[in-house]
Amino acid sequence: MTGPEAITGPEAEAASTPRSVRARVRAELTAEIVAAAGEELAEVGPAALSLRSVARRLGMVPSALYRYFPSRDSLLTALITEAYEAVGAVAEQAAGSADGSLDRWLALCRAVRTWGRAHPQQWALIYGSPVPGYAAPQTTVAAALRVTLAVAGVLRDAPGARPPQGVAPDEPGLEPVVAPIRDALLPGRDAPTVAATVLAWTSLTGMVSLELFGHYEGGTTEFEPLFAYCMALSGRAAGLD
Amino acid sequence: MTGPEAITGPEAEAASTPRSVRARVRAELTAEIVAAAGEELAEVGPAALSLRSVARRLGMVPSALYRYFPSRDSLLTALITEAYEAVGAVAEQAAGSADGSLDRWLALCRAVRTWGRAHPQQWALIYGSPVPGYAAPQTTVAAALRVTLAVAGVLRDAPGARPPQGVAPDEPGLEPVVAPIRDALLPGRDAPTVAATVLAWTSLTGMVSLELFGHYEGGTTEFEPLFAYCMALSGRAAGLD
DNA sequence: GTCTATAAATCGATAGAC
DNA sequence: GTCTATCGATTTATAGAC
Numbered sequence: 001m002t003g004p005e006a007i008t009g010p011e012a013e014a015a016s017t018p019r020s021v022r023a024r025v026r027a028e029l030t031a032e033i034v035a036a037a038g039e040e041l042a043e044v045g046p047a048a049l050s051l052r053s054v055a056r057r058l059g060m061v062p063s064a065l066y067r068y069f070p071s072r073d074s075l076l077t078a079l080i081t082e083a084y085e086a087v088g089a090v091a092e093q094a095a096g097s098a099d100g101s102l103d104r105w106l107a108l109c110r111a112v113r114t115w116g117r118a119h120p121q122q123w124a125l126i127y128g129s130p131v132p133g134y135a136a137p138q139t140t141v142a143a144a145l146r147v148t149l150a151v152a153g154v155l156r157d158a159p160g161a162r163p164p165q166g167v168a169p170d171e172p173g174l175e176p177v178v179a180p181i182r183d184a185l186l187p188g189r190d191a192p193t194v195a196a197t198v199l200a201w202t203s204l205t206g207m208v209s210l211e212l213f214g215h216y217e218g219g220t221t222e223f224e225p226l227f228a229y230c231m232a233l234s235g236r237a238a239g240l241d
Numbered sequence: 242m243t244g245p246e247a248i249t250g251p252e253a254e255a256a257s258t259p260r261s262v263r264a265r266v267r268a269e270l271t272a273e274i275v276a277a278a279g280e281e282l283a284e285v286g287p288a289a290l291s292l293r294s295v296a297r298r299l300g301m302v303p304s305a306l307y308r309y310f311p312s313r314d315s316l317l318t319a320l321i322t323e324a325y326e327a328v329g330a331v332a333e334q335a336a337g338s339a340d341g342s343l344d345r346w347l348a349l350c351r352a353v354r355t356w357g358r359a360h361p362q363q364w365a366l367i368y369g370s371p372v373p374g375y376a377a378p379q380t381t382v383a384a385a386l387r388v389t390l391a392v393a394g395v396l397r398d399a400p401g402a403r404p405p406q407g408v409a410p411d412e413p414g415l416e417p418v419v420a421p422i423r424d425a426l427l428p429g430r431d432a433p434t435v436a437a438t439v440l441a442w443t444s445l446t447g448m449v450s451l452e453l454f455g456h457y458e459g460g461t462t463e464f465e466p467l468f469a470y471c472m473a474l475s476g477r478a479a480g481l482d
Numbered sequence: 483g484t485c486t487a488t489a490a491a492t493c494g495a496t497a498g499a500c
Numbered sequence: 501g502t503c504t505a506t507c508g509a510t511t512t513a514t515a516g517a518c
Contacts, residue, residue, distance in 0.1 A: 026501095047288035048373040050493060063496075064502050072494065128370030130454055132289040141459055168473040173466035181460050192470070199444060199471040206447020207440075213371055218382055219422050225414035229433070230440040232409040237478040291511060304514075305484055313512070485518075493510065500503075 030068050033058065034078050038122070041079055046125040047132060051075065076125075076134055081143045083122040088146030090115045095150050101158035101240040102232065108154060109204050109231040112147070116208040123212055127205050145184070151201045152185035154240070155193065161239035163196040196238035203234040271309050274299065275319050279363070282320055287366040288373060292316065314375055317366075321377070322384045324363040329387030331356045336391050342399035342481040343473065349395060350445050350472040353388070357449040364453055368446050386425070392442045393426035395481070396434065402480035404437040437479035444475040 036057045041049050051072050055062040069075040094111030098104045116123040125131070126144070155161055171191075178191045186194050207230060210216060211223055220226070277298045282290050292313050296303040310316040335352030339345045357364040366372070367385070396402055412432075419432045427435050448471060451457060452464055461467070 045373045046370065051495090052493065061503060062494085063504090066495075067501055124370035127450075127456075128454070129287065129365035132286045136455070144456070145459075163474060164477070167477050168470050171466055171470045171473075173463060174470050177461045177463050177466045179461075184459070192474075195467055195470045196474060198467065199448075199474055202447040202451055202471065203440060203444045203475075204447075205451065206443040209368075209450065210443055210446065213369070214377070215368075215385070218386075218425070220418045220420075222414060222418050225412055225418045226436055226439065229409050229412045229415050229436045230443070232412075233404060233437060233440055233478055234444075234475075236405070236408050237474055292513090293511070302485060303512085304486090307513075308483060483518105485516100487515085487517100489512105489514080491511080491513105494508095496507080497505085498503100499505100500501105 026068075033065060033068055033075070034082065037075055037079055038082070041125065042119065042121050045121050046076070046128070049076070049079075073134055076131060077137055077140060079122075080126055080136070080140045083119070083126045084140065084143035084146060086119070086122070087112060087115050087126070088143070088150060091147050091150035092153075095154055101154060101161060102235050104154045104157070105200070105235040105240050106228065106231055108150060110228070112204060113208050113211075113227060116212055120212045123208065127209055128213070148185065148201060151204075152197055155186060155189070155197050155238065158240055161193065161241075162190070163192045163237060163239050167192070193239065200234045200238045204231065207231070267309075274306060274309055274316070275323065278316055278320055279323070282366065283360065283362050286362050287317070287369070290317065290320075317372060317375055318378055318381060320363075321367055321381045324360070324367045325381065325384035325387060327360070327363070328353060328356050328367070329384070329391060332388050332391035333394075336395055342395055342402060343476050345395045345398070346441070346476040346481050347469065347472055349391060351469070353445060354449050354452075354468060357453055361453045364449065368450055369454070389426065389442060392445075393438055396427060396430070396438050396479065399481055402434065402482075403431070404433045404478060404480050408433070434480065441475045441479045445472065448472070 033054065037049065037054045040054050040057055044053070049072075051065055051069075052062045054075070055065050065075075069078070090111045091108050094107040095104050098107040130136075174191045174195065178194045181198065182189060182191070182194045186197060207227055211227075216223060274295065278290065278295045281295050281298055285294070290313075292306055292310075293303045295316070296306050306316075310319070331352045332349050335348040336345050339348040371377075415432045415436065419435045422439065423430060423432070423435045427438060448468055452468075457464060
């Protein structure tokens, strides 16, 4: 056992990559487990995901997985984090590849919807019903922020954007309620703008969720034009152009 | 199908009221089972609901339930139908108890949110991720329509309501895509109005879902003012006032 | 129509050999 | 670090006595 890792000198690496050969192998196998769990998730859904089925898929025995993940919940956490990072990445990328605040917003929306349609179970994992018996640790909350920040970034780069005046003449409690959200997403903007951002983000997730969860079944098959129009409408309501 | 009819033989009943004593008793017990299933659902959630736990709660043995519901899925269908009817009823009632299209919309929104907060697992059942292994029959689609019709009713009673012009200059495919939805909800209205109605409804379910599913955890505790403002904004975007 | 009993699976997690 | 074996529990669903 003292052989391989004794020569950690040459292959010593920076912070993000494992130092020893042993650690690298372990990291690779961990990634393989997460990948297999992702495939399993895509087939059976979050609530039906089990450690045993993941082990079967890898040709391993269930107990072997406990060397890598102390519980089913920790594996779920890894999948949730991965999903948030993935959708956050496509959102950022899309927002960065368009000009004009409304076009950036629409590009972000389309990218998020495309990701959701390609990964419906992953979408359900992060934006659907909570998985029974699973308690989300704080780390997933941080990962979830990435997408929200991408949305807020579109607003942040459109300093003049503001929802129309007089929507609700005096919402008494809006200011204090919105304060923590403003601090995290849109420092310096007024309460209606922050609220409109929340609404835009909510409309997007709601639209994709209803579609993926089968609530437009009676409606149409070619959903894209309706989606694009609705997202344009919600972007306009936030003052984007 | 809600289950019982499927295995009811000679004593098949008329539309709503049972004929024989036997059938009435059977209907009562069926209702008791659904009620117990509702309690169980409220505790463990849709994905974890089992026939056995319902039987335990009733002091019955699991196999006895199969005389009333041929499968777990048929019991789930009954619960789904019940939930849709319940939220549809409060939506209708709220919409009918206010004057002015925007106020009616806001009343409907508050009522739907209140119902969702009071019945989070029922909400998850109908608006959350699909239950693994469950295929929704056509009857649930009909029940789901009740809430949507209540929303559309607010728009229908505000004939002048229309989203602002020039939101998306020419959405080429919007017209044909929106046609079936218009026929079901808002005959005679133009495509943008129908789309704005879809968006308003989507914003409402999205807002409640994100709240109930824990996505505003880092945000605020007093969520109501933000909710009301956002729904006012979405109502305005549909042309309500 | 309710019961006992059972079939045939599933699951998370752990102990201990190697 | 992977294996066998197992504990203790869950589930849907069915067969057959009464």
